[in-house]
Amino acid sequence: MLGALTHDGDVDVRAMKRLIQASRPLQITFHRAFDMTRDPLQALDAIIGLGADRLLTSGQRTTAEEGMQLTKQLVDRTDNRLTVMAGAGINGSNVRQILEATQVREVHASGSVPRNPALATGEVRFGDRSRVTSVQRVRELIAAMS
Structure with a gap:
């Protein structure tokens, strides 16, 4: 997992290109730095444009359960160009609801x-x-x- 943002809260495309190039052929997951971006839809487009394989997000909230609405928007917007993985506070009591509400196919839980x-x-x-x-x-x- 990796991720880089500018001071303004945008995806640092220049830094990410270098990191991705150095990391291939491994799969690339953009980590929860995404949850700190100022414009999540613009950030998602940048991450897709970089060729990342996956995005780990809590929907820009403290927990994935709280961020389900944005996570669903992200899943819809990807059009299968990358995998959105929900993470943060996922457990046996909320995972089914998160999977159903967001349509993510992957979750990250400790x-x-x-x-x-x-x-x-x-x-x-x-x-x-x-x-x-x-x-x-x-x-x-x-x-x-x-």
């Missing part, structure tokens, strides 16, 4: 839980180190998609 639930009581987060993937959460996600 299936994680706090590493030490007894200490996970406040708003302080320490990135990935404070969470760990849960086999049970992953099983719930798979079951919900089946």
